[in-house]
Amino acid sequence: MTDLARQVQRLERILEVTHELTSTVALEPLLYRIIHEAAELTDSESASILLLDPRTQQLRFQAATGSASRQLLDIPVPIDGSIAGRVLRDRQPEVVSDVHEEPDYYRTVAEKTGVETHSLAGVPLCIHERCIGVLEAINKREGLFSAEDVDMLSVLAAQAAVAIENARLVTELREAYQELEQLDHMKSDFIAIASHELRSPLGLILGYATSLQQDASPEAAKQLNVVIRAATRLRTIMETMLNLRYLERREIELSVTLLDLAAEVSDISELYRSVAETSGLHLVVDLPDEEVLISADRQRLRVVLENLISNALEFNSPGGTVELAVTREAEEVHIRVSDSGIGIAPEHHAHIFDRFYQVEDPMSRRHGGIGLGLSVVKELVQAHGGRTWVESTLGEGSTFHVVLPLDQPDAFQSTGVGAQPLG
Ligand code: ADP
Numbered sequence: 001m002t003d004l005a006r007q008v009q010r011l012e013r014i015l016e017v018t019h020e021l022t023s024t025v026a027l028e029p030l031l032y033r034i035i036h037e038a039a040e041l042t043d044s045e046s047a048s049i050l051l052l053d054p055r056t057q058q059l060r061f062q063a064a065t066g067s068a069s070r071q072l073l074d075i076p077v078p079i080d081g082s083i084a085g086r087v088l089r090d091r092q093p094e095v096v097s098d099v100h101e102e103p104d105y106y107r108t109v110a111e112k113t114g115v116e117t118h119s120l121a122g123v124p125l126c127i128h129e130r131c132i133g134v135l136e137a138i139n140k141r142e143g144l145f146s147a148e149d150v151d152m153l154s155v156l157a158a159q160a161a162v163a164i165e166n167a168r169l170v171t172e173l174r175e176a177y178q179e180l181e182q183l184d185h186m187k188s189d190f191i192a193i194a195s196h197e198l199r200s201p202l203g204l205i206l207g208y209a210t211s212l213q214q215d216a217s218p219e220a221a222k223q224l225n226v227v228i229r230a231a232t233r234l235r236t237i238m239e240t241m242l243n244l245r246y247l248e249r250r251e252i253e254l255s256v257t258l259l260d261l262a263a264e265v266s267d268i269s270e271l272y273r274s275v276a277e278t279s280g281l282h283l284v285v286d287l288p289d290e291e292v293l294i295s296a297d298r299q300r301l302r303v304v305l306e307n308l309i310s311n312a313l314e315f316n317s318p319g320g321t322v323e324l325a326v327t328r329e330a331e332e333v334h335i336r337v338s339d340s341g342i343g344i345a346p347e348h349h350a351h352i353f354d355r356f357y358q359v360e361d362p363m364s365r366r367h368g369g370i371g372l373g374l375s376v377v378k379e380l381v382q383a384h385g386g387r388t389w390v391e392s393t394l395g396e397g398s399t400f401h402v403v404l405p406l407d408q409p410d411a412f413q414s415t416g417v418g419a420q421p422l423g
Contacts, residue, residue, distance in 0.1 A: 010041050014155055021159050027167040031063040034160045039065050042149040044137040049160055050084050051133035059084055063384035068113035075112055082106035084134040087122040091131050095145040096120045121145040123153045125161040135160060139165055188245040195238040206231045229275045236306045241304055249380045254297040254383060258407060261292040261333055267306050280318030286325040292333050293407040300380045305313045308337040309402045314367050316341035333406050338399040344392040353378040
């Protein structure tokens with residue numbers, strides 16, 4: 001074979017390694033491929049990759065070919081007092097034709113493996129300015145290691161360095177992700193515990209304020225209205241946060257019962273009537289005369305409706321209107337919560353159901369809220385087999401739509417009433 005043909009063949013094999021490098025994420029097979037090529041292309045008995053252990057500041061065999069390859073993995077190599085260590089320290093390739101004449105030669109490896117080293121070529125593994133190890137070819141079969149051999153090893157060492165760095169980044173990313181997941185779980189647990197603990201005192205505040213209002217003077221009733229309004233809003237936020245954890249972990253269990261949606265909407269609208277009045281808003285309720293039976297988790301359904309109603313009241317201005325309408329359709333029930341408020345620009349329509357998404361800048365916004373309500377609404381509606389969407393014109397108002405399956409007497413018999421895990 002001519003020199004040129006040999007050169008082309010070598011380059012082709014290096015190209016193959018490059019291709020593998022860009023198409024595989026598994027580090028070990030790639031490193032073994034690299035040392036295998038290193039040994040073949042330099043016509044050596046074996047090749048190995050040693051990496052610097054940052055904790056012990058020693059070199060460790062990461063991959064090796066040849067009969068002693070397994071044993072090598074357990075033998076640490078010092079930086080001072082080894083040729084590989086010198087290559088790493090000096091960041092320079094080295095060719096040694098007879099290691100026994102080298103004061104830095106580390107004999108322990110040969111003693112432990114029983115494999116003698118005569119000649120050696122080593123190149124550093126560096127990423128940018130950082131050198132992390134050494135690629136070595138051991139015992140050239142014929143003649144001495146050439147400059148061409150060192151070039152080949154340098155190209156392969158660069159490939160190995162990239163592969164190792166990629167693997168390190170992937171591991172780091174994975175660890176960071178796991179840590180984030182853990183933090184996210186802690187956050188959700190904290191939210192759930194805090195909401196749960198706040199539930200009872202808030203229930204007391206709402207209960208007492210409502211009963212005090214009945215016998216209060218007009219002035220005191222007005223003040224109690226403010227208390228009730230704030231407490232109602234707080235309760236919606238807390239119920240929303242409490243549901244978030246179950247939804248996040250897909251652990252939600254619906255406690256489904258057969259209920260009349262029209263009666264539920266009417267009941268909730270009465271709760272919000274005084275809140276609307278205090279804000280100078282008209283609350284209009286349009287319900288069908290007959291029962292609208294659905295199979296739903298009553299408490300969760302209330303979270304959905306209360307979020308939509310309190311948003312419609314919140315993003316509105318005095319003199320405005322909030323309308324609740326329920327219509328029966330073929331096999332579904334359609335709930336519309338409309339307001340004549342600030343409206344939502346089209347570019348936000350796709351995002352307002354995302355967690356923590358708020359249209360207004362959180363630092364300068366005029367309205368309260370934590371940006372969770374609509375995401376919980378959407379997921380709870382989905383858990384009930386329904387769908388939700390918004391129609392809105394900026395400056396004119398919004399209509400939030402919720403469509404839920406109507407109860408089918410036959411279907412109800414077969415699914416039954418009780419706990420229903422989120423699918
Ligand atoms: P928040 O607790 O902030 O109200 P939501 O998830 O309920 O969170 O709503 C997300 C965002 O969508 C709100 O911050 C608001 O910008 C916008 N939004 C929701 N409902 C309305 C509405 N009826 N009118 C105008 N904007 C609304």
